[in-house]
Amino acid sequence: MPIIEKWLISKTHLFERLESLSREQTVIAPVRQSDGEVSFQPIRSADEITLEYVNELHPPKRFLQPVFEPLFTFNLGGARPQLTAAPPPSPQILFGVRSCDVQGFRHMDGFFSGAFKDDLYWQRRNQTTVISMACLQPADTCFCICCNGGPYLSDGFDLQLTDLGELFLAEVGSSKGAAIVQTCDRQSAGDKEERHRQALMQACDEKMIPTAYLAKAVIAITNQRVDEKLWEEMGLECFSCGGCTHVCPCCTCFEVLDHRETEKTGLRFRCWDSCQYAGFTREASGHNPRAQSKERVKRRFYHKLSFAYIQADGHPGCVGCGRCITVCQAFGLLDMAAVVKRIRREGQMVAE
């Protein structure tokens, strides 16, 4: 493990830096909205930033994979098709992202790499500086300690902050993080601050109710030992709203579509999609390999928890952010924590 530089930076000073950085690039930070919710939004002034927030429902993955993302415009009117690429992404700083979402970014990095390296994603990703915030305030739906999603991380961020009152403990995770720290007034952090941080993290750990013991569910799913009746029941309960996948920091599926302005011209774009929709897998013939909701629910948990995927991705497809608990229309029945519990308690076939 690399040795991480640790510094102490005053809060007001870092906020001032963010404000001046916002003149050069987009700085996105948690901002309180008129309805009382906190949302990650571009800021122009440090006064807009709030540090009093739990997970925003609409996850910051949208700054790496926008819900709606233009790819190019086309004109098929001439002798040869003319394509004009959408304006390239510009540099951005994501300030205050929680550890679970940073772990989600790592999952996205994996998905958008490999055999089909996604240029657009990486253009955006490479120009993004992630200043994460170690979590002191878990929501009552949080279970990151079950999924290696937090409350603080040892890597994956450019800069990780821990709120020590007047000061931030700043841990440098990359050269991008170092570049920000270098422009700030700072002091070296010592064992005292490290112990303070450990105590805060311990307290945060203890606030969480670890309801999502993944291990048994992973074993049951991997070995096809989940009772089919449980999938069937969950399929009937499910509203197929797609909310769980929309808010999941590990879900990356998208659809590519054209908006035709005229017969010959238009815009090609991509947008978020969901494996919980019947239309997601329906084939041109009309055949649908996952026509029923139970098959789609099953698919979601196979992707997140079966060993084959965990091995390929290096971790389960869940970071314990708990958002699926909030957005599920079948309240408390089909979110990650509930399904893991149901598999553990009621859904395992007894070995003969």
Place this chain on the structure above:
Amino acid sequence: MNVPTVCPFCGCGCGLILEVEQNRVCAAFPQRSHPVSRGTLCIKGWNSHEFIHHPQRLTHPLIKKNGVFKQASWSQAIAFAAQGLQRVQERYGAHALGVVGSVKSTNEEQYLLARFSRSVLQTANLDTAMRLHASPTVRGLLPHWGYGAAGAAMTDLESAKAILIVGANPKAQSANLGSFILQAAKRGSRVLLIDSREQDHSRFYGQQIRPRPNTYLLILQAMLQTIISNGWQRPAAALSSGWKEKLAAYSAERAAAAAGVTAQEIRSLTESFATAETAVIVYGDGITQHADGLACVHALWNLAVITGNLDKAGCGLLPLMNSNNMQGSIDMGMATELLPGHAFLTDRSAADHFSRIWNCSLPEEPGKTLPEMVRQAGTSLRALYVVGENLAASMAAAPALARLDFLVVQDLFLTETAQAAHVVLPACSFAEKEGTVTNLERRVQRIRKAIAPLGESKPDAEIITLLANKLGSAWPDRDALSWFGEMQNAHPAYGQLDVESVSHPGGAVWPVVRNGSRYAYAPIEAPTAPGDEPDAEFPFLLTMGPGRLHRMTGTLIQHSFTLEREEPFGLLEVNPEDAKALKCRSGSAVRIKTRQGEWVGQAAVTRAVLAGTLHLSVFDREGKALALLGTLMDPRTKIPLKVCAARLEMA
């Protein structure tokens, strides 16, 4: 930028946040602090931003010249529309004009359109798609309860000891309401379902009985009879004289025989309902669009009165409203027999009030309803002003529209109805205007302008004002929300709200005057002959209703790529027994024939429908499925029925 607003689809009225970047709505997501959505949305809500920027949105007024639409300026289009309407008015009189509003327009806009119809066009012919779903609710509840609206709120489903669902599929039709009910069922509340079709959530409910379509009235009367004969009525519920004798004819055995269920099932469901301390009754199109819909609403009212399930927490009737502001159509009097504030036109003191404030004379009798306007198009009705309603799809009205002398259509898209128009006025979507909408539990909420109007499109209120002033009125050109004040004067219950209270997440519920459960019973009515009974040639009973996604005419859904993809075609549900006899499988091409028409499509073999019955989701844009139904309608409320006899063949 995040803009809080209200979902434009069903009647639940979920709180939405629209995410806006550079004047484009990029995403929609749920509002956590909202009392209905509680951080959740259904598939429609999550994708409600998609149609807003669809490239086929209308961005300029269009005038048809020699059969071809030509782009026009607003002043040309408004002048053209005004002249066309005026010409018809001069030649045939105001009664030859009709106005059809949208159940998605805001309260302010529907109020303005009602005022425009009554005072500017001076016609009695005004209506909305409310007619096609909720007219029995208005006619059935208003005289007895004082309101054509729900008496229960969704949160009452949390405290109700029993929930009776009749002729509705809440999970599919109003997902968040279905979510409240699923939670209640999982908590152990008695959820009781009367519906001929099985539903996804049926197995989680306490009991379901599956009567044949068109026999619900007998079941509900048998429930009343069972309550009385077992003495389950509440002490406060004094019976009217002669009631017992009247109900004696409606035994559980009689209902059971007609409906194909057992008398024991009816009795046990009745006991679960009547002996619960509190109960909410949820009902939908399966009541209102089938035979005896009004009589069924009366029977449900009686069930609520006799069990004392009114005016308390955890009690009341909760009729499903199919659109985000169908309740607003009722509240604002956007119907021929209504005035704003839940008064019938025949209520002379209300009529005098409105003729004074609108400075016009009001007719003594209602004019034409929506189905009557369509039927009389080209004869006694010569011109129509249609705001945001695709009549070609909802009423299979394309041939009727072609018979009109003049047609003005105001919409977001060039629908089949707009294509038949002489002039098309481009309207704004919910994301481009201010206003209020009222959900199915009377919750008045604010929708907010998130982006500038697309192209030259304008909010409905502004267009109606332009047209009114071109026709000689002098309405102030003010923004939509400032009409809220005038609207409040017209509607006593809205008068107790203010813009601030409706602007919070969840808005404010318009209050009702409670009566302490001392309510009169509605009449007990005998079933009538539905008029289109199965016989040897047409042996099946075909019902039609909305799919999970395709509600109303599908204009918004079909311009939302994710939603359009989800249910690309209608399926005909066939029971396995009937399918076996016909050698038909899921996916087989089948043909339905009825006395009125023919439809070809795919079969879905499922036990969700009873043997001998078929169910088709209605959402084809040309109204081909609807043409199967012909012209059967309830004579009192004029609601077209969605049941008929049919024959099934392999195509």
